Amino acid sequence: MLVRVEEKEIKYDGRQLSSLWAFRNFGLQGDSIVCFRGGCQVELTEMVDLADVRANAPIYSEDMLHFIIEHFDMDLEKAVVRQRLFIAIIKDCLNRQAKVDLIRKGDDLYCGERKLSVSIATASPVSTLIHTGLNVSSRNTPVPAIGLLDMGWPSQDILKLGQTIARAYQEETGGIRLARCKVRGVG
Numbered sequence: 713m714l715v716r717v718e719e720k721e722i723k724y725d726g727r728q729l730s731s732l733w734a735f736r737n738f739g740l741q742g743d744s745i746v747c748f749r750g751g752c753q754v755e756l757t758e759m760v761d762l763a764d765v766r767a768n769a770p771i772y773s774e775d776m777l778h779f780i781i782e783h784f785d786m787d788l789e790k791a792v793v794r795q796r797l798f799i800a801i802i803k804d805c806l807n808r809q810a811k812v813d814l815i816r817k818g819d820d821l822y823c824g825e826r827k828l829s830v831s832i833a834t835a836s837p838v839s840t841l842i843h844t845g846l847n848v849s850s851r852n853t854p855v856p857a858i859g860l861l862d863m864g865w866p867s868q869d870i871l872k873l874g875q876t877i878a879r880a881y882q883e884e885t886g887g888i889r890l891a892r893c894k895v896r897g898v899g
Contacts, residue, residue, distance in 0.1 A: 713882040714740045717875045718748040724778050726758030729843045731836035734782055745781045745881055747874035752776045752845050760834045771830055775848040777860065777874050784839045791840035795819050795833040798844060801880050802829070810863045826850070826858035
């Protein structure tokens with residue numbers, strides 16, 4: 713799993729959730745996770761979550777911490793499991809470091825009734841992809857939201873947090889791969 717924390721601000725509009733985006737933009741060839749910060753505005757035409765499209769619920773945030781994960785296998789169910797594992801990793805990191813009480817509901821994180829995250833898993837012709845965004849700011853969101861700044865996270869440490877989360881995912885997925893290689897078959 714290759715990790716990249718991009719210092720340059722990137723506005724997420726949904727087009728980044730495409731096969732080989734990390735390779736095309738950063739030279740990351742293989743399974744990867746890219747973390748970056750920027751606004752988020754996903755129009756209905758770019759959304760892959762058809763439940764949100766049917767509900768006419770576009771995604772918007774003035775400032776988010778984004779993660780794009782790509783795995784080169786074609787199992788969408790495994791991608792959804794990885795997505796939920798990633799959300800659980802984020803929850804653990806934030807609960808431990810920010811001393812908040814986040815609740816995971818499926819692939820979303822909440823503090824009380826205020827939503828912290830957006831996330832989607834999908835498949836491309838060559839890979840599976842996950843996008844997760846954490847609100848940095850909660851201003852002007854279309855739903856009741858909480859941001860990392862509201863939780864007391866210093867703005868200058870947001871990308872460092874992203875790197876911590878990305879490395880934790882890298883370690884977890886690496887550990888899973890190794891765990892497959894230490895057991896003997898039965899039966």
